Amino acid sequence: MLKQIFILLLFCFAIQLHSQEIGFTTPDYKAIEKEINDKNSKFYYPKLMERLTKNDTLLSHDEYRHLYLGYVFQPKYNAFWTSPDEEQLRKYYDKEELEVSDYDEIIKLSNHTLSDFPFDLKQLNFLTYIYHLKGDETSAKIASFRFHSIMNVILSSGDGKKCETGFHVLMVDHEYILLSLFEIESKGQSLVENCDYLSFEKGAYNVDGIYFNIEKMLENEKKMLR
Known part of the structure; x- marks a missing residue:
């Protein structure tokens, strides 16, 4: 049951993303690295990350592009990262139906995971869903905004044809x-x-x-x- 709702929620996001018809620009990693290391640049990474962790919904597509693609230059980047809370969260993923008493624990675990890796799309999507179930639409929109913004960066980085x-x-x-x-x-x-x-x-x-x-x-x- 939960898995079906989860997939449906993802598909609803997909319709919105696809409708934007974003063109693609192949990332210039050298230019991105230069910008995120320049303290005078609006893309200076520590400042962008501070805004991201504060859930700034005014971050632009270009700023998200430097955040996501620029993460590869950060010491914490690990291409094979796994959530420190994966085992605890899995019991909720596998539930046929969530209980109201589960919501706060899921929110705590998901936010802890995102503090370790802010681009965890799985947790952002799950958070959006849980906040919605809880009736906290403001927090749901914030999590959804980050999810959408990251997906838009990926979709605007190529077309996947070759x-x-x-x-x-x-x-x-x-x-x-x-x-x-x-x-x-x-x-x-x-x-x-x-x-x-x-x-x-x-x-x-x-x-x-x-x-x-x-x-x-x-x-x-x-x-x-x-």
């Missing part, structure tokens, strides 16, 4: 969340140059698969193995 124009993501989990948004099921995954290629069932969709650029993930993996 590796050269693949969608840029911080972690593999974000690839599958994007597919969930459009109710697309992957039948296989393969590494093509510096891209993850997720293939679909032949003839099921307009394309046979989608490319995700994981160049920065691969670089991060190499650093961790040194």
Whole structure:
């Protein structure tokens, strides 16, 4: 039951995202790195992150673009990050139906996870849902805004039609969340140059698969193995 509602909520978000018809611009990581390290720039990373953690809903698309893509240059970036609260949260994911008494604990755990990794799309979506169930529409809109803003950055980073124009993501989990948004099921995954290629069932969709650029993930993996 909970999983069905969760997928439905994701799909509702997808309709809104798709309707915006955002064009794509391939990320210039050198330019992004320069901007986020410049104390005089409006994209200076510590200031942007401070606004993000304070749930500033006035952050623009360009500011979110520097936040999300610029995270790869932060010491905390780990392409294989997992939530420290994953085990505790899983019992709520797997419930057929949530109880009112569950809401506050889920909110606490999800926000703790987001304090560790502010781009956890799974938790942002779950938070939006729980706040809505609780009747806290203001908090639901704030969590939804961050979720939408991050997804818009990913969708504006490429078109996914080939590796050269693949969608840029911080972690593999974000690839599958994007597919969930459009109710697309992957039948296989393969590494093509510096891209993850997720293939679909032949003839099921307009394309046979989608490319995700994981160049920065691969670089991060190499650093961790040194």
